[in-house]
Amino acid sequence: MTLQLINNYAPGARVEIRGEEWLVRRRDTTFSGGYALACTGLSELVRDVEATFLTEAEEIRALRPEETILVQDDSPQYRRSILYIESLLQKTAPTDGNLYVGQRAAMNAVPYQLDPALQALARPRQRILIADAVGLGKTLEAGVLISELILRGKGKRILVLTVKSMLTQFQKEMWSRFTIPLVRLDSAGINRVRSKIPSNQNPFYYYDKTIISIDTLKRDREYRCYLEVAYWDIIVIDEAHNVAERGTNSLRSKLAKLLASRSDTLILLSATPHDGSAESFASLMNMLDPTAIANPKSYGPEDIKQLYIRRFKKDIQSQVDNAFKVRTVHNYPCPVTQWEEAVFDLFAEMKFEMLDDRRSAGQLFKTTLEKALLSSPAACLQTIGARLRRLAKDSGPAAERDRQSLEQLQAALETVTVSHFGKYLSLVQLLKSAAFGWTGQDTTDRLVIFTERIETLRFLERQLPADLGLPQDAVAVLYGEMGDGEQQAVVESFGQENSPVRLLIASDVASEGINLHFLSHRLIHFDIPWSLMTFQQRNGRIDRYGQECTPEIYYLVTETSNPKIRGDVRILEVLIQKDLQAMQNIGDPSAIMGVYDEEKETAITAAAIEREMSADDFDQQLKPQFDDLLELFLNSAQQNVPKQPGEQVQRQRVSLYAGEFEFLQDALQYLNSLQPLQYDVDTRRREIKMTAPPDLAHRFQYLPDEIYPEHGRFVLSARSETMDVEIRRSRKDARTWPAVHYLWPLHPVLEWVSDKVNSSLRRQEAPVLLLPELPGQETIFLISGLVPNRKGHPLIHEWFGVLFDGHKYKEIISLEEVIRRTGLGKKVIPNTGQGLDLASLRSLLGQSINQAHIYLTNKLKEFTERTLPEINRQLEALALLKGSRMQQLEFDFGSDSGTMALRRKEAKQREAEKVFAEYQDWLRDTMTAENIPYIQVAAVFKGGR
Numbered sequence: 001m002t003l004q005l006i007n008n009y010a011p012g013a014r015v016e017i018r019g020e021e022w023l024v025r026r027r028d029t030t031f032s033g034g035y036a037l038a039c040t041g042l043s044e045l046v047r048d049v050e051a052t053f054l055t056e057a058e059e060i061r062a063l064r065p066e067e068t069i070l071v072q073d074d075s076p077q078y079r080r081s082i083l084y085i086e087s088l089l090q091k092t093a094p095t096d097g098n099l100y101v102g103q104r105a106a107m108n109a110v111p112y113q114l115d116p117a118l119q120a121l122a123r124p125r126q127r128i129l130i131a132d133a134v135g136l137g138k139t140l141e142a143g144v145l146i147s148e149l150i151l152r153g154k155g156k157r158i159l160v161l162t163v164k165s166m167l168t169q170f171q172k173e174m175w176s177r178f179t180i181p182l183v184r185l186d187s188a189g190i191n192r193v194r195s196k197i198p199s200n201q202n203p204f205y206y207y208d209k210t211i212i213s214i215d216t217l218k219r220d221r222e223y224r225c226y227l228e229v230a231y232w233d234i235i236v237i238d239e240a241h242n243v244a245e246r247g248t249n250s251l252r253s254k255l256a257k258l259l260a261s262r263s264d265t266l267i268l269l270s271a272t273p274h275d276g277s278a279e280s281f282a283s284l285m286n287m288l289d290p291t292a293i294a295n296p297k298s299y300g301p302e303d304i305k306q307l308y309i310r311r312f313k314k315d316i317q318s319q320v321d322n323a324f325k326v327r328t329v330h331n332y333p334c335p336v337t338q339w340e341e342a343v344f345d346l347f348a349e350m351k352f353e354m355l356d357d358r359r360s361a362g363q364l365f366k367t368t369l370e371k372a373l374l375s376s377p378a379a380c381l382q383t384i385g386a387r388l389r390r391l392a393k394d395s396g397p398a399a400e401r402d403r404q405s406l407e408q409l410q411a412a413l414e415t416v417t418v419s420h421f422g423k424y425l426s427l428v429q430l431l432k433s434a435a436f437g438w439t440g441q442d443t444t445d446r447l448v449i450f451t452e453r454i455e456t457l458r459f460l461e462r463q464l465p466a467d468l469g470l471p472q473d474a475v476a477v478l479y480g481e482m483g484d485g486e487q488q489a490v491v492e493s494f495g496q497e498n499s500p501v502r503l504l505i506a507s508d509v510a511s512e513g514i515n516l517h518f519l520s521h522r523l524i525h526f527d528i529p530w531s532l533m534t535f536q537q538r539n540g541r542i543d544r545y546g547q548e549c550t551p552e553i554y555y556l557v558t559e560t561s562n563p564k565i566r567g568d569v570r571i572l573e574v575l576i577q578k579d580l581q582a583m584q585n586i587g588d589p590s591a592i593m594g595v596y597d598e599e600k601e602t603a604i605t606a607a608a609i610e611r612e613m614s615a616d617d618f619d620q621q622l623k624p625q626f627d628d629l630l631e632l633f634l635n636s637a638q639q640n641v642p643k644q645p646g647e648q649v650q651r652q653r654v655s656l657y658a659g660e661f662e663f664l665q666d667a668l669q670y671l672n673s674l675q676p677l678q679y680d681v682d683t684r685r686r687e688i689k690m691t692a693p694p695d696l697a698h699r700f701q702y703l704p705d706e707i708y709p710e711h712g713r714f715v716l717s718a719r720s721e722t723m724d725v726e727i728r729r730s731r732k733d734a735r736t737w738p739a740v741h742y743l744w745p746l747h748p749v750l751e752w753v754s755d756k757v758n759s760s761l762r763r764q765e766a767p768v769l770l771l772p773e774l775p776g777q778e779t780i781f782l783i784s785g786l787v788p789n790r791k792g793h794p795l796i797h798e799w800f801g802v803l804f805d806g807h808k809y810k811e812i813i814s815l816e817e818v819i820r821r822t823g824l825g826k827k828v829i830p831n832t833g834q835g836l837d838l839a840s841l842r843s844l845l846g847q848s849i850n851q852a853h854i855y856l857t858n859k860l861k862e863f864t865e866r867t868l869p870e871i872n873r874q875l876e877a878l879a880l881l882k883g884s885r886m887q888q889l890e891f892d893f894g895s896d897s898g899t900m901a902l903r904r905k906e907a908k909q910r911e912a913e914k915v916f917a918e919y920q921d922w923l924r925d926t927m928t929a930e931n932i933p934y935i936q937v938a939a940v941f942k943g944g945r
Contacts, residue, residue, distance in 0.1 A: 004826075009024055009027050009035055009037055009055065009060070009062060009787050009792070010024065010027065010787075010788045010792065010794070010930075010934035011024055011025060011026055011027060011153050011786075011788065011792055011793075011794070013062055013063070013934050013936075014042065014063045014763070014764065014936075015037070015039070015060050015061060015062050015063065016060070016061040016063060016763075017039070017053055017058055017059070017060050017061075017635070019058075020041060020042075020043045020045055020046045021041075021042040021043040021046075021063075021763045022037075022039035022040065022043075022046065022051075022053075023039060023040045023041075023042050023445075023755070023758070023759075024038070024039055024790065025038045025039060025040055025156070026038040026153070026156055027788070027791075027792030028791070028792065029790065029791060029792075029925070030054065030056070031691050031853035032056060032408065033898050034054060034055040034056040035054070035055040035792075036053070036054055036055075037052065037053045037054075037055065037060070038050070038051075038052050038054055038156070039051055039052070039053060040755060041574070042758070042763075043763065049537065059694065062934075063763070063764045064307075064543075065849050065852075065935045065936060065937055066845065066846055066849055067764055068764055068765070068766050068845060068874060068937040069762075069764055069766070070765075070766055070768050070838050070841055070842055070845070070940055071763045071765050071766070071767060071768065071838075072688060072767075072768045072770075072835075072836050072838065073767040073769055073831065074198045074766065074831070074833060075670075075831065076831055077828055077829060077830060077831055078206065078769050078829055078831050079666065079670055080670065080760060080761075080767065081767040081769055081939055082656055082659070082666075082824065082825060083663075083666060083667055083670055083757045083760075084706045084757055084758065084761055084767060084938075084939070085358075085656060085758040085782065085824075085938055085939055086655065086657060086754075086757075086825075086937075087667075087754040087755075087758040088248075088758065088784060088938050089653070089654060089655060089656070089799070090359070090663075090745065090750070090754045091754065091794075092797055092799065093151060093152045093153045093797055094151060094152055094651075094797075095147075095647075095794055095795060095796060095797055096655070096836060097118065097121040097122045098121075098649050098650065098651045098683070099114060099117060099118065099121075099144070099148060099649055099650045099651065100148065100151055100652070100653055101147050101148060101151050101744065101745050101746065102117050102143075102145065102147045102148045102648075102721070103143030103144070103650050104744060105140075105143060105144060105147060105177050105178050105720070105742075105744070105748045106176065106177040106178075106720045106723035106724065106727070106742045106744075107140055107143075107177050107720070108724075109144070110316070110319050110320055111319050112136075112311060112315075112316040112319050112320075113136075113137055113140055113141050113144060113318060114141075114627050114649075115141075115309060116128060116130045116141045116142075116144070116145060116153065116309050117141070117144045117145040117148055117310055118649055119306060120145055120265075120267075121145075121148060122197075122306070123306060123358060124923070124926055124927055125264065125265070125289075125922070125926065126145065126149060126154075126264070126267075127263040127265060127266045127267075127288040127289060127307065127311065128145075128266075128267060128268070128288065128306075128307060128308065128814055129240065129268040129269075129270065129284060129285075129288060129307060129308035129309070130142060130267065130268070130269050130270075130308075130309060131270055131271060131273045131308055131309065131310040131312065132271065132309070132310060132311050132312075133272065133310075133312045133313060133540075133587060133588065134271040134537060134539075134540030134544065135313075135324075135540045135543055135544025135545055136313070136316065136544075136545055137313075137544075137545045137546075138174070138238075138269045138270075138271070139170060139174075139238075140172050140177070140270070142267050143174055143177060143178040143180065144270060145160065145267060146174075146178065146234060146236070146267070147178050147180070149233070149234060149265060150180070150746055151745065151746070152793070152794070153792075153793055153794060154233050154234070154264065154265065154793055155233050155234050155265075156208055156233055157208045157209070157228075157231070157232040157233045157234070158180070158182065158208070158209040158210070158232060158233065158234045158235075158236070159209075159210055159211075159212070159232045159234070159235045159236070159259070159263070159571075160174075160182055160210070160211040160212075160235075160236040160237075160238065161211075161212060161213070161214045161235070161236070161237045161238065161256075161259070162211065162213065162214075162236075162237075162238035162239065162513070163213060163215075163238065163239050163242070163487070163512055163513060164186070164215060164216075164483075164487050164512070165478070165484075165485035165487040165488060165490075165491055165509065165510065165512070165514050166188050166238060166239075166512070166513045166514055167184055167211055167212075167213060167275055167484060167488055168184065168488040168491065168492055169488075169491060169513075169514060169515060170182075170211060170238060171184050171211050171704070171706075172706075172736075172737060174211075174705070175706075175707055175737070176723065176727050176737075176738050176742070176743075177723070177727075177742070178746065179741065179742055179748070180209065180746065180769060181209055181703040181704050181707055181748065182209050182210060182211040182704065182706065183207040183209060183210045183211070183222070183703070183704050184210075184211050184212075184706075185203065185210050185211065185212040185216070186212070186213065186216065186484045186485055186488065187216070187483060187484055187485055188485050190203075190216070192705075192879045193206075193207075194414070201224060201227045202229065202230060203223070204226050204227060204230040205230060206702070207702060208702070209539045213484055214237075214242070214243065214252055214255060214256075214704075215484075216484065217255055218251050218252065218255070224255070224683055224705070227255070227258070227259070227262075228258060230261040230262065231262050231263065231478065232262060232266040233263065233265060234263060234264075234266075234267065234837065235259050235260070235263040235265070235266050236267045236268075236269065236764070237256060237266075237267070237268050237269065238269045238270075238513060238774070239266035239269065239512050239513055240256075240269055240270040240271050240273060240284060240634060241269060241270045241272050241275070241284075243255070243256035243284075243287075244273070244275070244280045244281070244283050244284050245279070245280060245283035246275060246277065246428070253283065256287060257283075257287060260287035260288070260290070261290075261918070264791075264922075264926075266287060266288055268284060268287070268288065271536075271537070271540070272533055272536075272537070272590065272596070273308075274590075274596045275595075275596045275597040275600075276594065276595045276596040276597060276600070277299065278296065278297055278299070279296045282296035282297075282299065283296070283504045285299075285304045285307055285308075288306075288307045288308075289307060290915045290919065291878055291881055291882075291915060291916060291919050292304055292307065292881075294881055294884035294885045294887075294888050295884075295888045304666075312587025312588060313583070313587060314587050315587065316587075320545070324543075324545065324547070325543075325547055325548075325549065325550045325551060326524045326550065327539070327543050327550065327551040327552070327553055327581055328416060328550060328551070328552050328553070329553045329555070329576070329581075330552070330553065330554045330555070331555050331557045331573065331576060332426065332430055332554050332555065332556055332557060333557055333559050334422055334423040334425075334426035334427075334556050334557060334558050334559060335422050335424070335426070335559045336422040336423075336558060336559065336560045337416070337418040337421070337422045337425075338422045339412075339415050339416045339417075340416055340420065340421070340422055340560070340564065341560060341561065342412055342415075343373070343377075343409070343412045343413055343416060344373075344560050344562040344565045345562055346408065346409055346412050347370065347373060347409060347565075348562055348564035348565065348873065349561075350366065350405050350409065350435055351366075351405075352364075352365055352366055352402050352405065353398040353401060353402055354394065354396070354398040354399050354402050355387065355391075363603065363606040363610070364606075365387070365859070367606045367609055368383065368682055369383055369384070370565075370568065370609065371452075371530065371606075372453060373938075374527060374528075374568075374569070374572075375451060375452060375453040375455075375456045375526070375527040376421070376423070376424070376451075376453065376455065376456040376459055376526075376527075377413045377421060378418040378453075378455040378456060378458070378459040379453035379455040379459075380409075380413055380849075381410065381413050381455075382404050382453075382455040384409060384410045384413070385410075387406060388403065388406055388410075389409070391403045391406070391473055393454035393509045394431050404443045414803045418463055422558070422559075423471055423526070423556050423558060424459075424460075424463065425528065426492050426556065427449075427556060428464075428467050428468065429522075431447075431468060431555070432468070436522075437915070438522060440468055440469075440470050440474060440502045440503065441502075443497050443498070443519075444497060444519050445519065445520070446494060446501065446502055446503065446504065446508060446519045446520040447502065447503045447504070447520060447522050447523075448503075448510075448516055448520055448522070448523045448524070448541060448542060449503065449504070449505045449506070449523075449524045449526050450506055450507075450508070450510070450511070450523065450524070450525050450526065450527075450538050451505065451507065451526040451527050452507065452508060452527055452529065452534075453507075453527065454479055454481075454507060454671060456526060456527065457477055457479060457505050457506075457507055458477075458527065460505050461475060461477050461505055464503065464505075464882055468503075469500060470503065470862070471500065473500045473501070474500050474501060474502040474503060475501070475502070475503045475504075475505065476490050476493060476494060476501045476503070476505070477490070477504070477505050477506070478490045478491070478502050478504060478506040478507065478509065478510045478596045479506070479507040479509055480507060480509040487509075490504070491510075491514050491515075491516075492736055492865070494516060494519070494520075495515065495516070495518045495519060495736075496729055496731050496732070496736050496783065497519060497731050498732050502932075504516070504520075508534060508537070508538070510541065511534065511537035511540075512537060514541060515541070515544070515549040516541040516542055517541065517542045517544050517546060517551075518546075518728075518731060519731070521542055521547060521548075521549035521550065521551050521552060522542070522552045522554070523538065523539060523541065523542050523551070523552070523553050523554070524554045524556065525538065525553070525554065525555045525556065525557075527557055528555055528556075528557070528569075528572040528573075528575065528576065529575070530572070530575070530601070530602040530605040530606065531598040531599075531601035531602045531605070532575060532578060532579055532582070532589040532590060532592055532593060532601055533589065533590050533596070533597075533598045533601055534598055535575065535576075535589060535592070536579065536588075537581040537590050537860065538859060538907075539551070539553055539579075545643075555573075555576050557572075557573060564612075567612065567614065568679075570614075571605065571608050571609060571613065571615055571618050572605075573615065574615050574618050574619045574622065575605065577619075578592050578619075578622050578825070585707075592622045592623070593622060594863075595818065608621070633770075634887055643652070653827070654744075654799070654815050654816065656819070656820070656824055656825025659823060660718055660743050660744055660745060660747075660750055661686045661688065661718035663686060663750075664688055664743065664749070664750060664753055665681050665683075665755050667753045667754075667756070668681075668690065668753070670757070670760075671753070671756055671757070674760070675693075677690065677691075677693060678690065678691040679691070685717070685722070686717065686718040686719050686721075686722075687715065687716065687717045687718075687722070687740075688714075688715075688716045688743065689710055689713065689714065689715050689716070690713070690714050690716070690749075691711070691713050691714075692709075692712040692713075692714060695752070696752050697712055697750065699748060700748070703748065703881055707737065707741075707773075709739065709741075709845050709872065710739075714741060714749060715739060715740045715741065715851060716740070716741050716742075716743040716749060717740050717741070717742065717743055718743040718744070718745065720742065722740065723740065723742045726738045726739065726740040739845055766792070766937045766938060766939055766940060767939050767940070768836055768838065768841060768939070768940045768941075768942060769822075769829075769831075769940070769941050769942065770831075770834055770836055770942050771822050771823070771824075771829060771941050771942065771943065771944050772829070772830075772944040773821065773822050773823045773829070773944075774822060774941060774942070774943030774944065775943045776943045776944065777805055777806045777943060778803065778804065778805060778849075778942075778943040779803075779804040779844060779940065779941065779942050779943065780801040780803050780804075780813070780818055780821070780822070780843065780940070780941040781802040781804075781844070781845075781848035781852075781937055781940050782799070782801065782815075782818060782929075782937070782938045782939045782940070782941065783799070783800055783801070783802060783852045783935060783937060783938065784797075784798075784847070784935070784936045784938050785797070785798045785799075785800070785852055785855070785856045785857060785859075785933050785934070785935050785936075785937070786798075786800055786859055786934045786936075787859070787863070787929045787930060787933045787934070788929070788930055788931060788934070789925060789926050789927065789928060789929055789930070790924070790925040790926075790928055790930065791925050791926060792882055793926070795863060795929045796856070796859050796860065796863055796929065796933075798855075798856070798859060799815035799818075799938075800812050800813065800814055800815060800817040800818075800852075800855065801813045801814075801815070801821075801941075802848040802852055804844055804847075804848070807840075807843070807844065809847055809848075809851055810853075811856050812851065818941075822941050824941075830943075834944070836942060840942055841942065848937070849935060849937075852935050853933065853935065856933040856935070857933070860929055860931075860933065863929060864929065867927050870927070871923060871924070871927050871928070874923055875920065877921065878916060878919060878923075881916075882912065882916045884913050885916075886909065886912065889905060889908050889909060889912070893905045894906075
């Protein structure tokens with residue numbers, strides 16, 4: 001029987017196109033039912049050229065394994081063959097749910113950080129909300145999962161969306177620890193890209209891996225259009241609560257919903273994903289799985305099982321030893337001056353007529369005014385000025401009396417100069433005190449001050465440098481109105497040891513996501529937040545995984561004799577206590593108020609102040625409120641992450657080398673014998689330095705500019721601890737990107753060298769090795785067999801040996817057994833140069849291919865028998881859910897037979913039909929294997945005894 005393995009374009013296959021040989025890297029189905037093949041050139045004329053070919057437009061011939069040309073390896077110690085086989089092994093994609101690389105990233109991996117990847121990999125579609133609490137390392141957890149997907153051939157095209165201030169931080173983290181090269185498309189990056197690529201080129205196709213702010217996409221119509229016609233393997237949305245549907249369908253949520261349908265894998269990251277609304281949270285779950293929830297207003301744990309994971313510090317404390325320091329909290333008293341007392345007395349007696357008839361965000365204007373007053377005189381004056389301008393348009397006695405009251409308060413506030421502002425004076429006293437221990441001189445000891453009001457921020461920016469004896473450039477500010485480049489520059493500078501910055505004054509735009517803990521462990525709340533969620537986000541900037549010092553949190557507490565203001569400040573002190581209690585006990589401070597939304601929490605605090613509630617009564621009111629939806633999160637730490645106690649979920653790929661360092665060292669030495677290369681090897685440090693030859697430099701022009709080393713001189717280290725030191729060192733340098741790269745399976749240099757070694761054999765050649773370890777009558781054909789799904793992703797990828805005794809087929813043996821029998825990669829095997837009867841070996845080729853086909857066909861049958869019930873189960877569940885969704889639509893629209901209602905109902909029905917049809921297609925395409933396996937003869941081993 002001769003097999004006709006035609007039109008099998010599996011990733012890893014060699015094909016002939018336009019008379020040249022190409023390596024298939026990726027296969028995508030086109031709208032017309034054909035394939036788009038992303039290929040790298042192997043033959044001389046097209047070597048290292050990257051191109052995409054359409055099967056409908058090109059004559060493409062898959063090279064048949066029966067046509068394999070057997071060539072005797074004449075290289076010393078069979079180096080060429082060993083390198084060639086290893087280059088193929090490097091491209092072998094795991095097909096199970098274990099971890100192969102993620103745990104090896106340049107990080108001190110803790111078990112809980114691996115759980116999201118394990119949970120996602122256990123499902124056919126990797127779509128997950130990582131909702132761990134602030135500071136637990138969600139970015140690292142995402143990186144572990146992304147790394148595993150790249151290894152599986154499911155991560156060539158990646159899009160990351162994050163907030164403006166996080167762009168550089170996220171990009172750098174992905175590269176430094178995982179060597180995932182994201183091109184940053186901030187405002188400067190977009191201009192750079194526009195000048196670099198053709199005007200009609202979609203940047204999301206030109207660059208495979210990009211990171212961009214969702215606010216940039218909101219504003220840039222051109223880039224939004226590019227987005228709508230692009231597809232990715234992986235999309236990551238950081239701070240994903242910003243894209244949930246909350247009341248109105250915002251442009252952010254519309255963009256996120258669009259993107260959710262443009263990718264196989266979707267990873268959402270948020271420490272605060274739940275705002276108390278079942279429908280809002282359902283919108284996030286529906287992005288992950290649009291078929292999961294029939295009724296967004298009512299659903300249970302089973303509907304969203306395995307779609308999210310959420311842990312708090314208390315849940316993982318046993319795993320991290322001293323990785324999380326216990327924070328210290330200080331309520332620092334700030335006595336007011338007589339000028340401020342006069343303002344407080346005036347304010348407490350003040351009543352507004354017309355203004356308090358117009359509530360803003362659910363608050364009386366007087367409450368809004370008090371919040372500004374408790375921040376600073378500057379903030380209060382700004383609020384008064386804005387309201388007076390609005391009052392100028394009103395007439396009548398009530399408006400006039402309100403105007404007079406505001407003007408009176410304005411005049412009193414103007415007497416509160418810097419020297420009369422008690423909280424500011426107390427701040428300066430604290431910062432200068434020996435007990436506080438901060439001098440502003442130590443480059444490794446920086447300070448963060450948070451304030452809600454921009455006018456307060458600007459006041460502190462103006463006053464503090466002179467009063468603390470600091471140069472102006474020692475104080476930096478961060479607030480929302482700054483451009484993305486400005487925000488990133490400030491965050492970078494604050495974390496860079498050689499920068500002049502010593503003090504950062506930030507609004508709450510800095511409370512989302514950014515790392516401020518590298519050089520800072522002290523944080524001061526100049527004004528006390530009215531929302532527990534704001535406490536959590538602010539404090540999480542320095543109290544987070546990797547903080548090496550004890551986090552010190554200071555709250556500046558106003559001390560006044562005015563009973564009204566004193567009572568209101570006591571309510572804010574209750575919030576300080578509740579935040580600390582929640583962190584120590586239940587983990588989530590937002591459970592205290594039970595509304596899971598900063599504005600709603602602020603409204604609760606405002607209501608308590610307006611009702612002149614006592615601090616004790618407010619304290620009693622704030623009891624943890626566990627509704628059903630929150631219970632899902634609280635139980636998430638005990639979710640069934642797919643591993644049994646003692647089960648090994650971290651695996652090593654089979655390799656002929658001790659590690660990537662040894663492989664690269666040997667490969668460079670071999671390639672250098674063919675064409676001179678510039679490189680140095682330090683075996684003691686496990687470090688390789690090399691200058692990029694032109695073909696490697698060419699590959700980096702499609703990667704971020706920041707990662708390309710100076711003068712093209714790479715420094716590659718195989719030690720994660722070296723990378724940790726280098727990442728720390730880079731914070732002291734003007735070049736804040738590490739100069740050392742992590743040498744591990746995903747680094748582009750390793751991919752380049754694998755391709756170079758792979759192409760060292762001519763078209764469809766397989767090396768033959770004479771091995772003294774094997775009995776003279778034995779022959780082993782080493783086979784790589786791959787069965788992809790309809791999307792081209794591997795479902796079965798097996799390496800095995802077809803063993804012959806003389807000319808008689810004996811059995812199939814595992815790769816591990818092949819290595820054991822041959823000693824390949826375990827010992828030095830001398831190449832005696834003894835001649836071989838290649839014709840005799842060629843006579844076994846057809847039989848070996850047939851046996852490989854039988855073996856893979858049986859594997860395919862086992863796979864089908866195992867997965868078909870699951871496919872049918874999911875299809876049945878989809879049908880039931882679809883029925884429930886349609887029934888819910890009937891209920892939602894009821895008996896309303898109006899034309900508009902009927903149109904909306906029909907539109908919803910069409911949308912549901914489309915969603916379920918797309919998911920059914922995806923399920924079949926993903927879990928259904930191709931009938932024809934791809935078989936490659938990697939090598940032949942002939943017994944030499």
